[in-house]
Amino acid sequence: MNNNAANWAVNKLSTDGPTPALPVHELVYRQLRAHILFGELAPGQPVTIQGLTEMMGAGMTPVREAIRRLVAEGALEASGNRRVGVPMLSPGNVDELIHARQAIETELALRAATRATPENIAGLAAIDARLDAAITSGNVRAYLEENYLFHASLYAIADAPILSAIADGLWLRFGPSLRMVCGRIGTQNLPDQHKEAIEAMRAGDAEAAASAMRDDVIQGMEQVRQALSESIV
């Protein structure tokens, strides 16, 4: 049983299953995390402790811990004067994210492709099929979830906990902005090089799989950059 960060991320998108008395701060963390990743929270929006306590029905301490954790991961931003909110991406931040994602995700894809079993690949293909359905039906939330799930599954296959943790942190940073992109341009024109990656993995060509994922990352981040620059105008 491999308890690495990426597996964890994949498992905890669904709340079902035999949850063996999960701590409250963990539940708060996961709910808030999902809100950030899938765009329930817009960039710039403030996040208050007391608001969370009554929204989640929890005490202050667990809420506080969840917030600190997400601040440490870059998903939330401490404004200096004790306030916490969803960060807004500057164009420079997008540049950094492009570089980082390219470096980290390409390496993860390379490792995943060299280690993937046929079952792994089938699982990825299933996710990608659901992703296609979400795109054609225009279901933004489902698109965001399945898209993230595809990448997170790839991380889990790569079996590289540190790189996976970094990649997950990056997702949290651009998640809110990605939602904005979808609201702006719809789901039709969003990138999806996943089929190329899956085919390359089936063929055992790790380099090609990594290259496909690199293209996917670049295209996605370019969409974000473009939407963001238009939004400023």
Place this chain on the structure above:
Amino acid sequence: MNNNAANWAVNKLSTDGPTPALPVHELVYRQLRAHILFGELAPGQPVTIQGLTEMMGAGMTPVREAIRRLVAEGALEASGNRRVGVPMLSPGNVDELIHARQAIETELALRAATRATPENIAGLAAIDARLDAAITSGNVRAYLEENYLFHASLYAIADAPILSAIADGLWLRFGPSLRMVCGRIGTQNLPDQHKEAIEAMRAGDAEAAASAMRDDVIQGMEQVRQALSESIV
């Protein structure tokens, strides 16, 4: 005034200066962070809340927040059964760290080199001089601090908050092991390509500076890998 993550890291190695009523959880976080970075805490060592409360003279809530934050950054590890401790690096982890540091720090060095002012370079040279003194005198703690300070200063110059945050997180992960390396091989044989980097920055050759820092990273991490593999035997 640029309030990015790297500047923050540089500023908060020293505890002096006019601290405007810093929150307790922040102080606990910084002290614990320094303990981890500079090897007061060995890999595998447990970290308890109650132990910290009396060591730092603080309540449970701030201690708890500091621990969660460091767990989120990868500096500490939650063992599943409510226990928290300093993680032990596996050989695979070291591989990941080498890849990640190479990618991130090279990019940071590139950016820093293109932006550095003469004052910036002089500051780096001053740090490196103190580093040399620490090496010749065999002062391990000073070596660790100045070495980190050199890199952190470079991040601050690069003005890339997200990449800097990632790089800082990586330091926290191999910090305890780096201390072990020093205890094993002394300070004499430790890598220091800093002079090459400084010279390249003076000459305005950003590529050369980045290359020098890449060599520095690789040499340092190879030392860690080697010491770790010997330690297992």
Place this chain on the structure above:
DNA sequence: CACCCCATAATTTGATCATATTCTGATCGT
């Protein structure tokens, strides 16, 4: 006379602590 600015009060929000409760690990007895 209406509008803006600044000082001050009120309220909201965050920070910390002390305490009760639950869970884990280990010891001791059978």
Place this chain on the structure above:
DNA sequence: ACGATCAGAATATGATCAAATTATGGGGTG
């Protein structure tokens, strides 16, 4: 060797205190 009991440690709550933002009102100005 197995299972109940016990100490210790973590989780979670609510109360209390401090800080910051927002609201308010008086005085001055166009």
